[in-house]
Amino acid sequence: MHSLIHALFYLCTDFNLISMSQSKVRVRFAPSPTGPLHMGGVRTALFNYLFAKKHGGDFLLRIEDTDQNRFVPGAEEYIIESLKWCGLHFDEGPGVGGNYGPYRQSERKSLYKQYADQLLESGWAYYAFDTPEELEKLRMDAEQKGEVFSYGIQTRGTLCNSLTLSKEEVEAKLNAGEHFVVRFKMPENTDVTENDIIRGEVTFNTLVLDDKVIYKWDGMPTYHLANVVDDHLMEITHVIRGEEWLSSMPLHVLLYRALGWEETRPQFAHLPLILKPVGKGKLSKRDGDKMGFPVFPLLWNDPASGEVFHGYREDGYFPEAFINLLALLGWNPGTEQEIFSIEELARIFSLERVVKSGSRFDPEKAKWFNRHYFQQKSVEELAGLFKPVLEQKGVKASNEKIEKVVAEIKERCGFVAELWEQSYYFFVVPESYDAKTIEKRWLPETAGQLKEIGNVFNMVENWEQANIKEAFSEFMNSKGWNFGAIMNPLRLCLVGGNVGPDLFKICEILGKEETVSRIKIAIEKIGK
Numbered sequence: 326m327h328s329l330i331h332a333l334f335y336l337c338t339d340f341n342l343i344s345m346s347q348s349k350v351r352v353r354f355a356p357s358p359t360g361p362l363h364m365g366g367v368r369t370a371l372f373n374y375l376f377a378k379k380h381g382g383d384f385l386l387r388i389e390d391t392d393q394n395r396f397v398p399g400a401e402e403y404i405i406e407s408l409k410w411c412g413l414h415f416d417e418g419p420g421v422g423g424n425y426g427p428y429r430q431s432e433r434k435s436l437y438k439q440y441a442d443q444l445l446e447s448g449w450a451y452y453a454f455d456t457p458e459e460l461e462k463l464r465m466d467a468e469q470k471g472e473v474f475s476y477g478i479q480t481r482g483t484l485c486n487s488l489t490l491s492k493e494e495v496e497a498k499l500n501a502g503e504h505f506v507v508r509f510k511m512p513e514n515t516d517v518t519e520n521d522i523i524r525g526e527v528t529f530n531t532l533v534l535d536d537k538v539i540y541k542w543d544g545m546p547t548y549h550l551a552n553v554v555d556d557h558l559m560e561i562t563h564v565i566r567g568e569e570w571l572s573s574m575p576l577h578v579l580l581y582r583a584l585g586w587e588e589t590r591p592q593f594a595h596l597p598l599i600l601k602p603v604g605k606g607k608l609s610k611r612d613g614d615k616m617g618f619p620v621f622p623l624l625w626n627d628p629a630s631g632e633v634f635h636g637y638r639e640d641g642y643f644p645e646a647f648i649n650l651l652a653l654l655g656w657n658p659g660t661e662q663e664i665f666s667i668e669e670l671a672r673i674f675s676l677e678r679v680v681k682s683g684s685r686f687d688p689e690k691a692k693w694f695n696r697h698y699f700q701q702k703s704v705e706e707l708a709g710l711f712k713p714v715l716e717q718k719g720v721k722a723s724n725e726k727i728e729k730v731v732a733e734i735k736e737r738c739g740f741v742a743e744l745w746e747q748s749y750y751f752f753v754v755p756e757s758y759d760a761k762t763i764e765k766r767w768l769p770e771t772a773g774q775l776k777e778i779g780n781v782f783n784m785v786e787n788w789e790q791a792n793i794k795e796a797f798s799e800f801m802n803s804k805g806w807n808f809g810a811i812m813n814p815l816r817l818c819l820v821g822g823n824v825g826p827d828l829f830k831i832c833e834i835l836g837k838e839e840t841v842s843r844i845k846i847a848i849e850k851i852g853k
């Protein structure tokens with residue numbers, strides 16, 4: 326029996342990540358509102374969301390805004406709108422509520438002091454009074470010697486802090502209202518080993534870690550303390566975040582230990598980086614500009630620089646495509662399947678299938694995904710999306726015509742914007758005519774022939790592709806004219822160049838009057 330339970334335990338993917346005694350899975354996405362959400366951030370949110378859904382758990386949004394200096398107006402709204410657009414609904418968070426709020430750290434300010442005090446009392450933290458100028462000087466001095474200054478095990482014994490000052494001196498400074506920070510006291514030469522769900526066992530020796538500031542005189546905690554306290558108070562079971570936070574893991578592990586929360590602390594999973602399409606390194610916002618693809622989910626107007634960054638939404642990507650492509654950046658299903666709906670992902674996602682190494686972003690593949698979802702959409706839906714584009718261009722057309730056009734050219738497109746590129750001629754009379762075609766195909770007799778064809782078209786009763794073609798062919802045969810010689814100029818009259826689907830289909834969609842009128846206009850403009 327025992328071994329059966331054991332076997333079952335390991336058979337279930339991810340099951341071993343969730344201890345039996347633990348209650349509901351609770352994960353959080355904890356961005357800092359310091360700018361727009363990078364697509365890597367959305368991927369972090371997505372993996373958290375999928376993990377929560379897979380295990381019937383809760384997905385929280387927590388805004389980590391303790392660093393007021395880096396606060397960017399509009400960033401929080403941007404984050405929330407991005408999640409909404411992606412369909413990543415959060416169960417708790419700003420604007421949604423929940424039993425563990427508030428979900429904005431700036432609104433939780435009063436909560437953190439007691440934990441800083443607890444760490445100070447238990448000797449896991451100390452007051453430091455060094456001024457920014459003093460620390461800057463130490464940094465510069467070290468730099469001149471080719472070294473890096475670090476406030477920590479090696480240096481703290483020589484600096485201005487409660488480890489070197491007497492109790493009375495510390496009291497006096499605090500009473501005098503001197504600025505201070507509270508630093509975490511890294512234990513000396515200790516290996517901190519943690520089993521990261523994605524990376525396996527990771528060990529850091531405290532010798533390479535500094536004494537991070539965890540709390541400041543103004544009553545604000547720093548990221549580290551606030552993050553750990555909130556994860557504890559919000560009963561987070563799994564911390565799923567980007568690789569850039571891996572180096573903070575030992576400090577966080579030690580903070581849980583120091584606060585006496587080791588028993589209930591979350592497990593960690595650090596997601597791999599998203600890499601540039603070419604070359605080395607992490608995908609940056611500048612790569613998007615350089616190579617012409619968005620790095621952000623939504624368009625972002627940078628309030629400081631006035632720069633505008635592209636967004637997937639505004640560039641015409643469907644959220645389904647964006648989610649699908651993000652899911653495969655770092656996670657693999659273990660099969661060849663590439664197309665996944667978010668519902669399917671939520672059923673099969675597992676952190677065990679997240680890879681350790683970075684994933685290269687491929688902008689062409691992103692388009693491919695969009696094309697797939699574009700093709701999946703019904704003509705009616707695409708026509709509905711196309712209508713506002715047409716209106717913007719000043720085009721008025723019936724739904725029936727738009728749908729006919731979309732049905733005809735859908736297959737050539739992967740984005741709504743491409744519908745216009747592929748179909749503008751259905752809605753606007755050609756302004757000019759391709760010079761090369763004129764030179765090659767517009768013979769002295771062409772205008773006269775086309776005039777006669779215009780008359781034939783006028784006689785067609787049931788204006789449909791097949792009937793138009795039949796009338797045309799009959800007439801051509803009766804005249805003994807060469808089909809090839811007339812088709813090109815006729816197309817030129819209707820669309821201005823050598824583009825578009827079947828000519829008689831174009832005639833049908835344009836309607837009889839418009840077709841005949843375009844022939845007339847072209848003859849007038851091109852002449853004999």
Ligand code: GLU
Nearest residue numbers: 355356357389552566570
């Ligand atoms: N506030 C951190 C960020 O901006 C959160 C890191 C974490 O998830 O612990 O990414």
